[in-house]
Amino acid sequence: MTDGPDMAExxxxxxxxxGPGADHTLFKPELSAAAGFAQVIYLDQRGSGRSVRSGPLQWTWERWADDAIDFCDAxxxxxxxxxxxxxxxWVALLAAIRHPDRFAGLVLDSVMPGDTYERLEMFERLGGPEAREVALRYWAGDTGDEMTxxxxxxxxxxxxxQPGGDDVADGNRLRRVRWNDEVLDHFRMVLAREFDPWRGLxxxxxxxxxxxxxxxPVATASAARRFAHRLSHTDVRLHVLAKAGHGVFREAPKRSMDLLRDFVVSGHVPRLH
Incomplete structure (x- = not known):
């Protein structure tokens, strides 16, 4: 970016x-503001959005994590x-575990899943007994059209x-997304059980x-607090935002952007040329 007569790194x-199976447009317009203090790069993960669709054998946490490294290398x-x-x-966390020397920082938004009882309790608190029952049956693998x-x-x-839900800030957000429902179904039936987010921290x-x-209701605040405690061996910051649901960058865009700016800028060390 410009710095008077010079260019500054x-x-x-x-x-x-x-998603999984969504695409990078879920970040827009909120994360576009980060271009004011950083170079912002979006990646549609393998099988999703505008990237190659491939197939279930390539839809793995390890492949997606290594794809992030290959993408940066390219x-x-x-x-x-x-x-x-x-x-x-989950992909970002696994990339940091598998390639610990490759990143200057890691930002995880609405990531750590709560224990089943915590998630069911939150669904019931937010939507009553019916929401709890639907969530229980859905997670148990009911694939019928009625359950979906x-x-x-x-x-x-x-x-x-937020009043009006996820589309309140931008009514076209969900219509822009190029979904691959097969990836989402694969996550629900296979991948959600395969990944242990606590291993390798x-x-x-x-x-x-x-x-x-x-x-x-899914990446519970209590799980985030346990997660931060497990990462106490490194420089970790935890922010639990009141009145926010899943996807803090969308739920509380101004506050989360301020936090992102402070985290990114405070840790930036320009390269010596």
Whole structure:
């Protein structure tokens, strides 16, 4: 970026979307503001959005994590801040575990899943006994059209705590997303059981910021607090935002952007030329 008559180096942020099976447009317009203090790079993960669809054999946490490294190598991005939201945060975390020397920082938004009883209690608190029952059956593997409809109608709206839901700030957000429902189904039936987000945390070496919504029904605030405690061997910041649900960057854009700016800028060390 410009600095008077000179050009000044600035940090790079690589963004990993959630879904899974969604795409990078979930970050827009909120994360576009980060271009004011960093170079912002979006990645549609393998199988999602505008990237190659491939197939289930390539839809693995390890492949996605290593894809993030290959992506940075291809673009010659050195030590970026890796930002992951929801399932994209699982990918970011695994990338930091498998490649601990590659990142200047790690930002995890709405990432750590709560224990089953915590998630069911939160769904019941937010949506009553019906929401709890639908969530229980959905997570148990009920794949019927009736259950899918009930999940989308009763439980998904509870992810957001904003009036009008996730589309309130930008009514075209969800219509822009190029979904691959097969990836989402693969996550639900296979990948969600395969990934242990608590394993290997001692390998995380970079500065880490954890963002959580106090009313997130899936990545619960209590799980985020346990996560921060487990990362106490490194520089870790935990922020639990009141009145926020799942996806803090969308739920509380101004506050989360302020936190991101402070985290990224305070840790940036310009390269010596």
């Amino acid at each position: 600035r940090p790079t942020i690589v963004l990993l979307h959630g 673009l010659e991005i050195e030590r970026p801040v890796l930002v992951g939201t929801s399932s994209g945060g 409809d009930a999940w989308e109608r009763i439980c998904l709206p509870l992810y957001s705590q 001692d390998q995380v070496a970079c500065r880490t910021m954890i963002l959580a919504g106090e009313h997130d």
